[in-house]
Amino acid sequence: MKTTCLTLVLFLSLIQVGSSQTKPNIIIIYADDLGFADLGSQGSVKDIKTPNIDLLAKEGIRFSAGYVTAPQCSPSRAGLLTGRYQERFGFDEIPDGPLPLTEITLARRLSKAGYVTGQVGKWHLEPNPVTKNWITKNIPNAAFSNGLYKEHIPDSLTNLYMPGSRGFQQYFTGYINDYLVNFDLKSNLLRPSGENIHQPGYRLDIQTDAALQFIKRNQKQPFFLYLAYFGPHVPLEATKKYLDRFPEKMPERRRYALAMISAIDDGVGRINEMLKQYGIDDNTMIVFASDNGAPLGIDKEDLPYNDPKGKWDGSLNDPMLGEKGMLTEGGIRVPFIIRWSKLSKGIVYNKPVSTLDIAATAVSLAGLPKDKALDGVNLVPFLSGKNTVSPHDYLFWRFWTQTAVRDSKWKFINAGNKGTYLFDIDKDPEEKNNLVHKYPEIAEKLKGKLQDWAKQLVPPGIPYKNLRDQEVGWYNYYLRN
Template sequence: MKTSLSIFLLFLTSMVLAQTRPNIIVIFTDDQGYADLGVQGSVNDIKTPNLDALATNGVRMTSGYVTAPQCIPSRAGLMTGRYQQRFGTDHNGTIPVPLEEILISQRMSDAGYVTGMTGKWHLEPNHQQPEWIRENIPAIRDKNKYTPRDIPRDKKMPYFPPARGFQEYYYGPMYNILANYDLHGNDIEQQWIEESGFRLDNQTNAAVTFIERNKDKPFFFYLPYFAPHVPLEATEKYLSRFPGDMPERRRYCLAMMAAIDDGVGKITETLKANGIYENTLIFFISDNGAPLKIDKKDIPLTHKGGAWDGSLNDPWVGEKGMISEGGIRVPFLMSWPAVLPKGKVYDRPVISLDMAATAVELASGSKPKELDGTNLIPFLTGEKEGDPHEALYWRFWDQAAIREGNFKYLSAGEREFLFDVSTEEHETKNLIDEYPKKAKSLRKKLDSWAKELKNPGIPEGPIGSEKRWYDHYFQF
């Protein structure tokens, strides 16, 4: 009898937990600058009514950061909840996220959530990672230059979403899709398929289909839209919303953001129709700032290399590739209608690492000690006061930085800066001569953090490829 009662109570507890734990959706855009969200008020040509409504019904972070100004390391930090320098994925050309690292998808699956994803992954091995290639494909270790074809698919598969904790997936940034369900909601045997249509609409439909399939269970869904990153493409449905004289790259960016915004609207309507909107926590974050290429040239869309994607970082200084505010300070929203205040603007520093910490603590009741993020919910509801972090840290290429409170210390090669990023002057006035003790204190903390990393230390000596950016943006 006692055994039966214990089993019943355990079942009852699990049922209550399943009903109260929120569903979690993480929307992660690609190369979207801070300005390109209507509610930011930075520009007047962007149209994002559904994202603006998400902010109106939730919390908008005005000091929301990512861990790196580049795709792979930023995503590595997001998905592990750890500073990616701890395991060596410092930039696109280092290593893929090691298989020993536990991803948030695995943690959520272990907590009893159904996990799913669609869109851009970018955490598998690539041809720009010679260290990994030499170790894992020794037959070509002495090759002078590697190409994408040098890495067989079977070498990538252990790093793809199905092997990294995602139970359901419609994975692929463009039109070559690895899926185990179709857009009609049917289970299919894992296979690669060639998709048609528009990539962003497909990613939205994959998210909506997942929600419909799992509306009666707690779920975690990762939606890394491949936009407004190049190649720029959009349908007339979205382009027609932005007539008039403007750079064509800007028009396409606006159209792609409109497609994402429509997608967010479709997702929220699906949640409401199924009665789960109130208990769904949605994160909306960009992976890094926009690549302005300094002068924002409106080169033809047929250009195959890197180029301005039409997005803007106003009012912040710099761009993708820099750990100035323009490269790492991004759109950052959270909405959970049942719990979070509506229309709150939160100005204290938060970071993408906080997604994993928040999600896993809500799902399991505790945060693993190895995670670097913080559960943001108590800070946003007012249950806790003060900053969620004592300090935030960055190290990328020949740059390193720390933000503590409102002060940010930044080193770029042999140049040093101290800014109060809460002021109107933010990174346009170097305060290092006015507050030398503060700069020294922050540098010491930055040095201490850097000693914990896989490749310890802060970059020293002359700056490399970033020099042109710092010569252009930091003329003081």
């Protein structure tokens, strides 16, 4: 296994990028509810088939301790695209949306650096039926039923929060077959403000096709593409082409998840081939990650793939503990890969990093000045071997009634009325041994760091209260004091 120590010559060549050299293209590929286990390069399970994404890891750097900022899609995406802890602007969970207009997205930053910016696939940062506070403030006399707004939110309001208004110059935004777009799959530019279209076909192939059209149109200038695949998130669906790759006996929901992940992997392969075709693969940084861990429904019940009651999306977090919605490793530790020709090949980087770092790294590579508002760090010096310390002194989380903090070795979780947990993550990444009573002084130190961080948030503080019912079920099943 290679180490993370590279040469000083490599480091000096890296810091020139964004100034005298051509600015690198940047592609962020974000899977949806993909668990820690479900890439072949993770080495956790044997039934997965992801040769193209595995090639990214072989040709780049795989982060064994890569984290998202939340175990849920919308806040995780808010943290990714702003480079800031989303709790700083009150976006702890989906109902806290939409992404405030005061927040600067990575797309807007890179636009100022001369990049063409594009978004494809899932967005989920606009107002939706559960964003009750925003709806109450912006729609007079709004009525709710079971916590949901039943009327259509006016497009004139929603569009203020969509990609085209948040720094993305070109977009193909949607989930399955209905999209808001300003370009089509025949390489035509449409009305800049966007058009609503129905696009026939399989959703993951559609999203790949749209990404390829963006690259084809913009390959002669620096571009930033945020490709947010809607998979393997439910509703599960796959074509015969992908299902036939998994003939073995297995749970039905697992087969559909594997097929969907295989479709995403094919998309990554097609993107990589196009980059090579245009001779820009060496000058393109690709980041692959998931927005959170897999939802397991605790017992991974194998309901029919099209049953809307199914909680498990078929993905797995092995060997990490817990699932989507939890601040255990299974909820927030995800597959995380960066491939760029200026970095070394086949490296496994073991120090904790965050999706917060993607924005800070991209800003630096684009030649933009460092912004203290960003909570992430430029990873390049750490990956070059010039800086051998951990990129972060601490990483923090707050979600529902749970809060957590990790330093280079220790992780502390405060789970409301269920108590506190302390794990030596270096020795015990599966969080089997709660050491809070063995090392109370370490627990108190980390608790203090967590409290100091939480004072900066909106609203400030740690939520000392009873866990929600769903959290109680998780902690009763996965953890014991």
